[in-house]
Amino acid sequence: MRTWTIANQKGGVGKTTTTVTLGGLLAQQGKQVLLIDTDPHASLSYYFGVDADTLTSSVYDIFVNKATIDADTVLNCLCPTKVDGLYLLPASMALATLDRQMGSEPGMGLILKKALATVSQKFDFALIDCPPVLGVLMVNALAACDKVLVPVQTEFLALKGLDRMMKTLKIMGRSLDKQFDTLIVPTMFDRRTNAAIKAQARLMTDYKQDVWQGMIPVDTRFRDASLAQLPASVAFPKTRGVHAYQQLLERLSVSKAHG
Template sequence: MKIWTIANQKGGVGKTTTTVTLGGLLAQAGYRVLLIDTDPHASLSYYFGIEAEGQTLSVYDIFTNKEPVTADKVLDCLSPTKVDGLFVLPATMALATLDRQMGNAPGMGLMLKKALSCVTDEFDYVLLDCPPVLGVLMVNALAACHKVIVPVQTEFLALKGLDRMMHTLTMMSRSLNKQFDTIVVPTMFDKRTRAAIQAQAKLMSDYSEEVWQGMIPVDTHFRDASLQQLPASVLYPKTRGVAAYRLLLKVLELDPVNE
């Protein structure tokens, strides 16, 4: 089972779109895929029509259940989607209270890693959609993963946010005693604007070793797909945005992963 965390400490850069689209492409290729929503805003959950506050069980229960986590307990929290082989572990707004409730509890940063170790045989891929803040949820997502995907919008304010995220990865690498296999993914690129072209050039200059050589273009089909609660790869497989994610997926799959 391969575990990828999609993270950035700036909101609105395409984390959920990246999670959904890559997950859709993998499921369409025949893999069993689990998408985990660790953001209290629950954008990933709502994308698939899952009413976060109406869920009996969610990722919140993975953190707060006092009994030892088991495969059955994890699987009971999942919601199916309209795509065969694609499942969601939804979020709830109660996640926003975790740092205050349990942030300093021993072993709290490894809860998701332990839970996922129980379902290794159930899924081929797990993709974690992170909140845009450094806290117990992002720490868990980073501790659990084999690869970190950092979407960054091609505009200068987003590049400032990327600096903060990369600093966080350096800090967490020391804390967790692990090296992160990181790929930075330029998103929302509009070749018609000078600002996007200049931002892309600076991104390549400042982070040449981590940045994917391609880019995800602006594509309104992503928004249209969210209205129908399906990945764009299912509804609009030949669009330029989906084609770009398909190229990204090929690069991700070429990289060695410690399973």
């Protein structure tokens, strides 16, 4: 199982859209895909019509039952989606209490990694949608992955947030003794605005080695797809936004072939 974490310490940059669309494309290729919501705001869960306030089991249970985690514990938390092969491990509001409850306990950063290892034979891919805050949840998501995707809105305030995220990855890499395979994904690109064009140019200058050469355009169909509780690749497969994510997935597949 390959695990990708979608992370940025700034909200509203397209993390959930990236998680859902890539997950949908992979499922449409016949892959078994697990989407994991580690954000207490539960945007990924709500996307698929799962109400985080009424759940009886969620990713929170994995942390609470960390001492006895097994495949059944994980599988019992899963929700199916409307797409064959695409499953959701939903979030709950209780996740917001984890840092206070368990943040200082030893081994807290590796719980999600251990949990995913128990179901690694059942899925081809796991995609983890992160909260925009560095805490025990983001630490777990980073420790569990073999690739980090960093969506960045093509505007200057978002670039400031990217600087912070890249520093976090360096610090976390030293702490976990791993070098993150990182790809920055420019999102919400509007070629009609000078600000977006300048921000894209700045990205390429400052982070050339780590930036995907393409970009995800502004596309209102992403919003329409969320209303339908479907990945845009299923609801509106011919749109430019989906085409851009297809190109991104091809880039990720190439990196796998060479990695």
